[in-house]
Amino acid sequence: MIPKVRIHLICTTVGHRGTMHLGLCLRVLILVALTVPIRAAQPAQETFTLTVPDGPTSTLSGSSVSLLCQVSPLFNAEPLEVRWYRSSNFHSPVLLYKDHKIQEAPVDPRYRGRVSLTGGMERGNVSLTLERVTVEDRGEYVCQVTSKQWYEKASVFLTVNVTGSEPVLSVAEARGGGGQVNVTCLSEGWSPQPKLTWRNKDGTEIRNEQEVLNTSDPQGLVSVSSWLLYAPSYSDWLACTVSLSEEMKREGRILPHIYTAPTAVHGVSKEAYIVTLVLLILSLVIICALCSVILWKRRGSMWCSSRKSRNRSDQTERGQRPAGNCFILISG
Structure with missing residues (x-):
C-alpha cells in the first residue's frame, strides 16, 4: 500500500522533471485509491x-x-x-x-x-x-x-x-355487627400484579381496615381480592378499582346499604325473622280475604232489605200478601 504522502511526492517530482506525462500520474492515483481499504470495512473495535x-x-x-x-x-x-x-x-x-x-x-x-x-x-x-x-x-x-x-x-x-375482568363486589354481615358490613372485591386474569384501590362516593381513597390478596394461576395470570369493613349509609357507595396504569384499569361500584337488611331483631335469629315475616304476610292476606267476604255479605244484606221494602210497597198497593224470605247467593 502506498501512503497518500508518497503519492503526492511522486506526482510533484514528475511534474518538476517533465519526463512523465500527466496521465501516468492520474493512473497511479486511481490504482492507489482502489487498493486503499474503506474505513467502514476496517476491523471491529477491540473493546465495546x-x-x-x-x-x-x-x-x-x-x-x-x-x-x-x-x-x-x-x-x-x-x-x-x-x-x-x-x-x-x-x-x-x-x-x-x-x-x-x-x-x-x-x-x-x-x-x-x-x-x-x-x-x-x-x-x-x-x-x-x-x-x-x-x-x-x-x-x-x-x-x-x-x-x-x-x-x-x-x-x-x-x-x-393483560387487563383482567371487571371487579365483582359482594357484601356480607361483619362479625360483631355494630352497623358494619364486610365488602369484598374480586378481579381475575391480570399481568403483571395490579394495584387495587377502594374509594368512597367523594373519590377519596380508603386505606383503613382493608386486606389485599394476590394469587397466580398456572398461566401466570394474577387474581386479586380485597375485603373492607365499612359502616354504610343510605347515600354512600363504594368503588373498587383494579389497575396496571391509568389507561388499563377496571372499576366496580356497590351501594352496601341495599344488602344490609337486619339479620336479628331483638335477639331473634335471621331464619326466625324470615319465617315471622312470611307468616305476617300470610296473615295480612287472610285478613284481607275475610274483610272482602264480610263486605260482600253486608252489601248483599243491604240489597235484600231494599228489595223487601220495594216488594211490600208493591204488594200493599195491589192488596196482596207480602212475599216471604229473601235469599242471598254468594258466589266464589
Whole structure:
C-alpha cells in the first residue's frame, strides 16, 4: 500500500522533471485509491459496551415488541456474533446470529418464526424484535455480542400487560355487627400484579381496615381480592378499582346499604325473622280475604232489605200478601 504522502511526492517530482506525462500520474492515483481499504470495512473495535433500557420494556399480549440493545461506540456489528437468550437457557437461545446470518439451530422452538434483528446491524443496533407476544414471553432476556477479542452482555426485562375482568363486589354481615358490613372485591386474569384501590362516593381513597390478596394461576395470570369493613349509609357507595396504569384499569361500584337488611331483631335469629315475616304476610292476606267476604255479605244484606221494602210497597198497593224470605247467593 502506498501512503497518500508518497503519492503526492511522486506526482510533484514528475511534474518538476517533465519526463512523465500527466496521465501516468492520474493512473497511479486511481490504482492507489482502489487498493486503499474503506474505513467502514476496517476491523471491529477491540473493546465495546452495550446500551440497554434502564427499566423494563412493556407490551400488550398479542402485539410485537423490540428489546433494545446498542453496541457502543457505533460500528458495523455484522461480523460479530449476536446471541439473545433467556437468563437460564444460554444453550437454547431465542435467536443466534453468527457468520453473517441467523442460525436455524440451536434455538428455542417456542420462538422460531417470531424473532428477528431489525435495528440495523451496520449501525451497531442488535435489538431483538419479538412478534405475537404471549404471557409466557415475559421475563429477563440477555443480549450478548461477541467478537474475536472481546464480548459483552446486558439484560432487558420484558413485562406483558393483560387487563383482567371487571371487579365483582359482594357484601356480607361483619362479625360483631355494630352497623358494619364486610365488602369484598374480586378481579381475575391480570399481568403483571395490579394495584387495587377502594374509594368512597367523594373519590377519596380508603386505606383503613382493608386486606389485599394476590394469587397466580398456572398461566401466570394474577387474581386479586380485597375485603373492607365499612359502616354504610343510605347515600354512600363504594368503588373498587383494579389497575396496571391509568389507561388499563377496571372499576366496580356497590351501594352496601341495599344488602344490609337486619339479620336479628331483638335477639331473634335471621331464619326466625324470615319465617315471622312470611307468616305476617300470610296473615295480612287472610285478613284481607275475610274483610272482602264480610263486605260482600253486608252489601248483599243491604240489597235484600231494599228489595223487601220495594216488594211490600208493591204488594200493599195491589192488596196482596207480602212475599216471604229473601235469599242471598254468594258466589266464589
